[in-house]
Amino acid sequence: MAALKIPFARVVCDGNELAYLREVIRSGWLTTAEKTFELEKRFGEAVGARYACAVNSCTAALHLALEALGVRSGDRVFVPTMTFTASAEIIRYLDAHPVFLDVEPGTNLITAPILEEAVRKHPGVKTLVVVHYGGQAAPMAAAGGREGILDLCRRHGIRVVEDAAHAFPSRDGGRMVGAIGDATCFSFYANKTITTGEGGMLTTDNAAVAERARIMRLHGMDRDVWSRFTSDAPAWEYDIVAPGFKYNMPDVNAAIGLAQLELAWPRRAERERCARHYFGALKGIPGLGLPALRVPMEDHAWHLFPVLLTPEARVGRNRAIEMLAAKGIGASVHYKPLHRMSYYRTTYGLEPEDFPNAERFWQGCLSLPIYPSLTEEELDCVCGALRDILK
């Protein structure tokens, strides 16, 4: 059999992307306008949120969310260590400080007991950035008689920003991620579950947060450029009400996003097919841990399929990734936790012993390819290679 080349990620753009892009190019207006507003409307409907604000990255959405919720210089904000730096760097953008939390083994999520303990230690912290790691929602709602993250936060007056970069479409307790916390931030980066190349979306039910985010995403202007250019009355004038940012999403990107959104559910199902294949073919391999599920398979966005090489495994994680690469298979690591990154480690004096679960996971974790165009033959190839490496 010829060697397969299986990259870690592969962008799938086989819907109406080109047709919608053509419309934008013919429109004579390539930046934020009707395609972006349509994407906001449709995405808001898809997650059941009252307001959706399209921006040029999830990082921008996170920054706007914290700013709109009133995080100020010197504040402290809870954030998991097992995440990408964007979840924490936006806290520093506002000259506030991250307070890093360990995560639950198996899911890599923050849970209510983890947060409860953190609130006891740091009663002054009034904001949480919760990450829906890999596409699985953190336990936001109460379940099985146990309090959820949301009620716990409400009890302690903690504002909740959800980093849902991995989590569209995804559900917790039957509710779509995007309509749960005070603000939710999605990524449409090239390798995400839906993409606009670069892009993001902030969703919220809070009118004041939506209004502030809309103003701050475009320089702090009280009127967006498109409404001034399309107004029948002379409309050159605008006011600057705050020193805002340049975070608007261009229509070129929104056109791709609209096409991607149309196929978001069937593509989620294709990723679930990959996950089911992995669970079936990889179970019972000594030294290999599979991801733990706290939601039904169909409520998971399946952005990542992270596995864990335990200390009993025949080879270590780095060697396993090299051996997979030699067989033409791409793998990645999610994540080297933030407490191990030199900036956070030295600025906040972080020690690995304070994050035992994240430490254990990071030492052995690797993420396998998971995307809609992976064929059964390719999935068999990945599983066979991993089995060979570990046998």
Ligand SMILES: Cc1ncc(COP(=O)(O)O)c(C=O)c1O
């Ligand atoms: C958990 C998490 N949050 C935020 C981001 C930032 O997303 P973006 O590249 O759209 O800013 C990423 C990107 O990979 C991510 O993985």
